Amino acid sequence: MxxxxxxxxxxxxxxxxxxxxxxxxxxxxxxxxxxxxxxxxxxxxxxxxxxxxxxxxxxxxxxxxxxxxxxxxxxxxxxxxxxxxxxxxxxxxxxxxxxxxxxxxxxxxxxxxxxxxxxxxxxxxxxxxxxxxxxxxxxxxxxxxRLGAGAEPIALRPGADPLEQLTEGRNAFGWAWRMPYFYCHFTERVQMSGYLRQMEEVVDLFLADRGVSIKTLLDEQDWIPVVPHSRITVLDEARMEETLYTVFTVENVFKRFTYTARMDTYVLRDGVLVPTTTGRITHGWAVIENRRDWSLVNFDDRLLNALNGKPGQTAARGTTA
Incomplete structure (x- = not known):
């Protein structure tokens, strides 16, 4: 600076x-x-x-x-x-x-x-x-x-897997990962930049899970994802070494041009899923024209079908960032 x-x-x-x-x-x-x-x-x-x-x-x-x-x-x-x-x-x-x-x-x-x-x-x-x-x-x-605007906790059903409960019946992808110290600050709390990392990574994992990974579309079509809008709001605190359950839910696909999705994160405490953040991200895709320029493209059928997906899909586990 x-x-x-x-x-x-x-x-x-x-x-x-x-x-x-x-x-x-x-x-x-x-x-x-x-x-x-x-x-x-x-x-x-x-x-x-x-x-x-x-x-x-x-x-x-x-x-x-x-x-x-x-x-x-x-x-x-x-x-x-x-x-x-x-x-x-x-x-x-x-x-x-x-x-x-x-x-x-x-x-x-x-x-x-x-x-x-x-x-x-x-x-x-x-x-x-x-x-x-x-x-x-x-x-x-x-x-x-204590940080956050607050949100209603969710009781975990007896014997239920947190990700399966959080994603069932939805066009969603879930991911569980232990929060490392380098996502935190002031000794123990996950900071906003840590949640931004979560948002970036869960998009990457979601696309790979649906068969349209960033590298796949880059290699085959010279397409890259672009983001015009993102938002994250802290609802409660997540602490160092807690498992963060991140759920990525596709909400709307707009005319083959952009899609919006919601990211929600939770920690499990005493049998209750405590929401720690909620956020949204808007994605489009662009074709690389040269080393400096790109232009937006409409989604093809493969990408459109992957985004619309099947309800209830769940997640990779133990994935590292």
Whole structure:
């Protein structure tokens, strides 16, 4: 990131480059890393306001947690792009600090609007046996003892497999995986970037399970998936080394052009499935025209049938990320 600036109205601006890790096919940046750029803009915004994440934790015991991220991608980023991100306060809905993030990129001498994102931040107090100062007054309304908006738990039927219960009768795919420490922060909680990884991976596993893996369509048709919209909302906390049950449900296929799907994650505690996140993602497919350009295509019958699938399909188990 380059030098950032703040304005008197509470908005901040920072220039951000996408990380090289996110350039997976040709030089385009995937949706997960676009969301990572949004996250970095938010952390820089707090830093400019005098609330750097490290200081908030070390002095006040407050972990900075993004609990809602709703991102629309209007223009694809390439690996050498520089994004100009403007972060502004948004109306408070009573469940944390609300912000908007807008990114632009310069192309052929013109400024193009690239990303619009809505973000919620909560400051989660960590009581782990250490003294902490009183939280800054400006943050008090967003300080919480537990993350999330809450959701109704689901009782696991006696003898039932969690994934089978969660996917039965639905056009869904399920995946169970132990949460590693590197998906967590502030000692034990799965962080938003961890859930973004889950969303990326469950799509990959779902497509492979339906016989239309990303490599299959890439090798045979020069097609790649593209994501114009994604959202994840934290409902409760998932902890390090808990098994996360991730369910990916196709909701709508729109005119052979895009499909939308829901991701729901759960942890099993005392015989009850506790929802920890819910989210949605929109996918299309594009054909690679050259090393820099692609264009959207309509779904063929093979892809359309795979997306519509058969109700009740379930999941791979023990798959590693």
């Amino acid at each position: 380059s030098v950032s600036t703040a304005a008197t109205d509470g908005t901040t601006r920072v220039e951000i480059r996408p990380r090289y890790e996110g350039s997976n096919i040709c030089t385009w940046i995937g949706f997960k890393h676009v969301n990572y750029m949004v996250e970095e803009a938010v952390y820089d915004h707090l830093r400019q306001l005098g609330f750097p994440a490290g200081q908030l934790y070390e002095r006040y015991g407050l972990g900075v947690d993004i609990t809602d991220i709703d991102t629309k991608i209007l223009t694809a980023f390439h690996i050498d792009d520089v994004a100009s991100a403007v972060v502004a306060p948004a109306p408070d809905k009573g469940d944390g600090m609300r912000l908007t993030v807008e990114m632009t990129v310069r192309r052929d001498g013109e400024i193009q609007r690239a990303v619009v994102s809505k973000v919620a931040v909560q400051f989660r107090f960590d009581p782990r046996g250490h003294e902490a100062e009183q939280p800054p007054a400006a943050l008090e309304g967003a300080v919480v003892d």
